[in-house]
Amino acid sequence: MYNFKEVEKKWQKYWEENKTFNAPNGDKKEKYYALVEFPYPSGAGLHVGHVRSYTALDTMARMKRMRGFNVLFPMGWDAFGAPAEQYAIKKHIHPKDAVKENIKTFKAQIQSLGSSFDWSREFSTTDPEYYKWTQWQFLQFYKHGMAYKAKKNINWCPTCKTGLSNEDAAGGVCERCKSKVVQKEKEQWVLRMSDYAEDLLTGLDDTKFADRVKLGQINWIGKSKGAEVDFVVADSDKTLTVYTTRPDTLYGVTFMVVAPEHPIIDTLKDKIKNMDEVNKYKEYAKTKTEFERTELAKEKTGVRLDGIVAINPVTGKEVEIWISDYVMMSYGTGAIMAVPAHDDRDYEFAKKFGIKIIPVIDGDISEKAYIGDGKYINSDILNGLTDKEPAIHKMLDYLKEKGIGREKVNYRLQDWIFSRQRFWGEPIPLIHCDKCGWVPVPDEDLPVRLPDVANYEPTDDGESPLANIEEWVNVACPKCGAKARRETDTMPNWAGSSWYFLRYMDPHNTEEFVSKDALNYWGKVDWYDGGMEHTARHLLYARFWNQFLYNIGLVPNKEPIDIRVSHGMILGPNGEKMSKSKGNVINPDDIVNEYGADALRTYEMFIGDYEKDAAWSTNGLKGCKKFLDRIWRIQDKLNDKSGYTNETLVHQTIKKVTNDLQTMKYNTAVSALMILLNDLETYDSITKDDLRVLVHLLNPIAPHITEEINEVSALGKPLAESTWPSYDESKTVEANFELVLQVNGKVRGKIDVSSDISKEEMEKLALESENVQKYTEGKEIVKVIVVPKKLVNIVVK
């Protein structure tokens, strides 16, 4: 009988010893690059969700190999960052040891699944041999003016004691620890990602990402088309420039609002009479987190800048200037023109502070701002127009002509704050010298290694723990030799994952980050799978990083990834996200031990639509285990004949499984195999050819049991080294089909007929049917619709 534990171990050992899945660089075969996001080796171990995506891509990889491709299917570890550091602090060990420990566990778990990873290419982002090149690439950014240090109001997590990117602080909450993020002014290294906003947007056209993935990228980049308009501040030489998407409402501007941090306040502080009040408000705004500032249904607050007014450039009338926290310094120009009649926020503000509301588009503004289309009024040059687009164009032309405004495109995407005040990250390879300024660490001195120290806990003053390690910090300036200090900030853990897919192509190269040959041979990632939670940030960072490398001539493709899909989550049996606190965690180890990796894999492929979430069901798993047991037992039915017992069904199944696996419809591929098995079980005996097809088609999903059957029943060489079955389209056609007879669209009979029946015969059979006649009798036949291979519908009145 079949012992899945022994069998699974046996074949895993076989694949390892024979290096079955090692992909040679530069092979003559056509390449295929299948990639699944590398895991963060946390202390919690592997999740059944990992199994879903690894198996899905493994299935893809195994099928592609059998279809003659040289498949790169690598695996590695994304191990820098706060979780590993915190885990290490808790256990009083060095993060590198914690990582080593976790990787060991993770790797054993993954290997027990029988995934066909090319382990010869394994690396961790924390390996100095790897982060050497992460640092080297950072220096390319620096050397090309793409990295700069700036004093910034940054998102600061008081619990993690580190700065966060906007992406990490989405919603005003720290992504890691969920505590409230506060604003803190700090010097930070920043990458000019906003320069790439347009390229990151248009580049999507060169990819085949799933629509929802593309949309996530588009939303994050947040392109908006509008105009900048200059407002002169009365009795001064200053202008206040605003960004607006509705220049057509310029005649309705009754006030302006600037962000509390707007520099004009300081510039004109001598003219502002109520600076005390203004400063008080500024303080008040600062104590609030970004989240509080953007919270819904919030009362508008603000202070008028007393003593200064601006001039509406089209009416020449004076408009008040206010400061309010509903205007953000980080978007547009940090200043807006307020049109309370046609903007909800401005309306609310005007109502609260009793500011005049002038409608410029005909509509009801008694309750709230009117934001629809309508006839322009009170608008001089626009009066009489009724549509937004021509009005905007006319106004833009006017502003350009007068030199007081211009078209402007804005993006929500901001520069990437690249500094973290943490120990466990790639040190930023720069040295500060009082004489020479920032000096890059010379290439030959890379990597800048993290020191082996006992104390690396975050500090309260917001400095990196590295700053306290004097012997590490103090160095000679590489340029002039004078005393200098290392940069002590480290990189965010998005850094290592921004280019790991390139390193897999040539993971042991000590001379270059990847060789040109390897880059040219492997090209783009053909199929990339990951979690939905990474489709916005990680994907954007990776594309940005790659586009930069492309622009400086280091990689051959501007877009690094062809297809990107996102798997759905595996939820707990109760339909909720698995978590320790909810007690609904399914441990893949337990499942592998009790049912085997093949059963787990088959079940997770059968569970439902790959891109949708699915709740775990142990009964469902048992059903799949039963299916595999039946596959094993079907061997008892082998006879000495050749050919297919049910030729049509075999060809249909090959076609169905081949197509389904290529489009990630794993659930229906499994069901097609179940149908084939159900059919084979009805015969007294089956042929080796029958069984051979069955195990080949099932092999990518359940690789161990199928290899074992293949060997035990002497069907041929190991499946992993064998060829995918092919089908003959003409043989997928059934000899007979069930002809459906309808009257007025309702089914009134079914007859089994030959597939090459003519339309006339179909119609004749329908009209002859007794049951059909019951419904047509005494009625006028208006028309008869005949759909070949399907049905006849008789329409009567």
Added chain:
RNA sequence: GCCUGAGUGGCGAAAUUGGUAGACGCACAGGACUUAAAAUCCUGCGGGAGUCAUAUCCCGUGCCGGUUCAAGUCCGGCCUUAGGCACCA
């Protein structure tokens, strides 16, 4: 508020893109084998009417309406739900 999906038996889900709704699996029920149980095998399984049993009929894919010979699928309007974005000017 905006942008995406999704809503089909007791449950997970299928449905060649307009052509037999519920494939496949789970659960459940009945039966066979067994001293018994497990395992395995067979049968049934959307709801209702009808029949000894067949046959046959009616209803049914979130709700309302429309297009069509024909709608789970297309169109219009709603409801619910999940995810993303959000004082973005």
